[in-house]
Amino acid sequence: MAGTASPPSEALRQASLARFLAAETGAHSVEITGLAPLAGGSIQENWGLDARFFGGALPGEQHLVLRAAAATGVPSSLDRLQEFAVLKAAFAAGVTVPEPLFASADPAVFGKPFLVMRRVPGTAAAHRITRDPALDPDLPALAERLGRELARIHRVRPPRPDLSFLAPYDDAGPQRQIAAFRAYLDAHPMPRPVLEWGMRWLETNLPPPVAPVLCHHDFRTGNYLLNGARLTGILDWEFAGWGDPDEDIGWFCSKGWRFARLDREAGGIADRAPFYRGYESESGRAVDPQRVFFWEVLASVRWAIIALQQSDRHMLGGERSLDLALTGRRAGECELEILMLLDRGGNPADA
Amino acid sequence: MRDLPDGPALLAFARDVLLDDLLPLLPPERRLDARLVANCMAIAAREAAADPQGQGEIGAALATFYSASTKDAVPSPTLPRERRREEPASALPDRAALEPAFPAREPHSLPRMRGRVGVGAGAPADDELSRRFARDLRIGAFENSEPRSAAVRAILWRMTIERLRLANPRFLVANGVIGPKG
Numbered sequence: 001m002a003g004t005a006s007p008p009s010e011a012l013r014q015a016s017l018a019r020f021l022a023a024e025t026g027a028h029s030v031e032i033t034g035l036a037p038l039a040g041g042s043i044q045e046n047w048g049l050d051a052r053f054f055g056g057a058l059p060g061e062q063h064l065v066l067r068a069a070a071a072t073g074v075p076s077s078l079d080r081l082q083e084f085a086v087l088k089a090a091f092a093a094g095v096t097v098p099e100p101l102f103a104s105a106d107p108a109v110f111g112k113p114f115l116v117m118r119r120v121p122g123t124a125a126a127h128r129i130t131r132d133p134a135l136d137p138d139l140p141a142l143a144e145r146l147g148r149e150l151a152r153i154h155r156v157r158p159p160r161p162d163l164s165f166l167a168p169y170d171d172a173g174p175q176r177q178i179a180a181f182r183a184y185l186d187a188h189p190m191p192r193p194v195l196e197w198g199m200r201w202l203e204t205n206l207p208p209p210v211a212p213v214l215c216h217h218d219f220r221t222g223n224y225l226l227n228g229a230r231l232t233g234i235l236d237w238e239f240a241g242w243g244d245p246d247e248d249i250g251w252f253c254s255k256g257w258r259f260a261r262l263d264r265e266a267g268g269i270a271d272r273a274p275f276y277r278g279y280e281s282e283s284g285r286a287v288d289p290q291r292v293f294f295w296e297v298l299a300s301v302r303w304a305i306i307a308l309q310q311s312d313r314h315m316l317g318g319e320r321s322l323d324l325a326l327t328g329r330r331a332g333e334c335e336l337e338i339l340m341l342l343d344r345g346g347n348p349a350d351a
Numbered sequence: 352m353r354d355l356p357d358g359p360a361l362l363a364f365a366r367d368v369l370l371d372d373l374l375p376l377l378p379p380e381r382r383l384d385a386r387l388v389a390n391c392m393a394i395a396a397r398e399a400a401a402d403p404q405g406q407g408e409i410g411a412a413l414a415t416f417y418s419a420s421t422k423d424a425v426p427s428p429t430l431p432r433e434r435r436r437e438e439p440a441s442a443l444p445d446r447a448a449l450e451p452a453f454p455a456r457e458p459h460s461l462p463r464m465r466g467r468v469g470v471g472a473g474a475p476a477d478d479e480l481s482r483r484f485a486r487d488l489r490i491g492a493f494e495n496s497e498p499r500s501a502a503v504r505a506i507l508w509r510m511t512i513e514r515l516r517l518a519n520p521r522f523l524v525a526n527g528v529i530g531p532k533g
Contacts, residue, residue, distance in 0.1 A: 193507060196485045322387040322388065329394065330518075332511060333519060336526060348501070348505045
């Protein structure tokens with residue numbers, strides 16, 4: 001578990017981190033006043049980092065987040081230096097993200113690669129956001145704002161030399177995802193007939209390709225911070241890459257991310273209308289519900305595969321986490337949603 | 352002979368003590384862990400109490416499905432429509448031809464995992480049928496026959512509902528798939 005390193009190595013780590021921060025900002029010294037794991041982030045380790053900078057570009061008391069890779073990860077996530085570059089691109093595009101400040105891959109600094117960004121106030125707790133009646137009146141406006149934020153992310157388009165590490169996206173994008181899901185299932189001990197059936201539908205209902213944009217690929221309730229009802233940051237950029245913009249819209253709306261409010265189809269916070277309206281007004285592009293439907297089905301398949309991979313991290317990777325161990329069982333929820341989306345007749349046993 | 356209260360009763364009581372008595376004493380940042388423990392106990396209790404016939408019935412439904420009629424039981428796969436190719440209806444296509452980027456792998460390439468998850472608790476024949484069913488659905492085997500497709504969907508619903516009755520019955524209720532009483 002993070003934070004249980006023996007005191008001498010912890011002191012050394014803080015000293016090397018302080019030297020790094022001083023060098024990056026030109027401060028003559030930096031004093032670390034707090035370094036403790038933050039809650040959340042099942043894939044990455046997040047640390048709250050408080051530091052006092054003496055001189056340099058960032059003088060005074062600073063409240064920061066240090067983000068490093070957890071012991072085992074889900075495949076295909078960006079490393080911290082790449083995530084740092086994506087965050088910078090998003091920040092420059094006017095997306096509400098914590099300002100990215102530094103990054104380093106030198107293991108001598110923190111033991112593993114990491115990035116540092118400003119700490120912004122707020123909670124990302126999805127169950128609270130979708131359940132708190134005090135927030136209800138503000139949620140349609142939040143959905144509209146999130147639509148606008150997403151459109152800004154999508155305004156970042158290739159080619160971008162600063163993002164040259166992102167895999168190119170071509171017209172075979174969805175097929176490639178389906179092939180990867182199938183390859184995963186081939187190595188998995190349990191057959192998943194519903195996922196196979198759903199992927200077959202996807203493969204035979206591919207939407208016409210569109211020009212790729214920067215996709216967040218995990219844009220959803222639970223991955224943004226709210227301070228009261230105010231949006232303070234879009235988080236967790238480790239899956240970002242070039243892709244089809246409707247993939248992010250379908251992911252945001254998919255049932256797996258509605259938490260306590262399955263009836264509120266835009267992220268468990270509102271109807272789709274305000275979310276789509278915000279997206280359309282910022283992007284100038286009409287949302288095509290049929291395309292979104294395709295990506296919503298794919299979202300349920302993808303979430304099921306991720307859920308199974310999360311329990312692999314416990315089963316195979318040896319990560320001691322009840323949360324991860326239990327996540328695999330959520331694949332069944334995705335399978336139910338695939339059936340509800342694609343078999344509108346409903347459960348034949350009820351007929 | 353076992354003493355009373357029996358295992359399931361002890362497990363249910365222990366879960367109540369955890370949620371009602373211990374959880375409020377925990378610091379707020381550890382309460383989620385206690386809820387996860389309670390969820391594990393609930394899943395374990397449901398799985399222990401589950402009628403092993405639930406799984407058996409799905410196996411039987413698959414067996415019936417595959418023996419329904421020799422003619423229909425032969426999968427008639429079609430390739431994705433946009434590829435516009437015809438395959439003989441009587442033969443399974445070569446998987447390598449369908450997925451050139453991913454050479455066929457043995458389904459059990461994670462033997463360590465297999466042992467640890469306790470797969471194979473059900474009848475091996477059911478397991479094999481379920482695997483065959485998954486393979487057939489991947490290639491769209493039954494799409495050319497509406498009765499077969501309907502039978503496929505009926506089995507998929509049943510599998511999913513059985514799975515969620517154990518993993519998360521509340522999700523079935525929230526989606527209106529089963530009533531609050533199950």
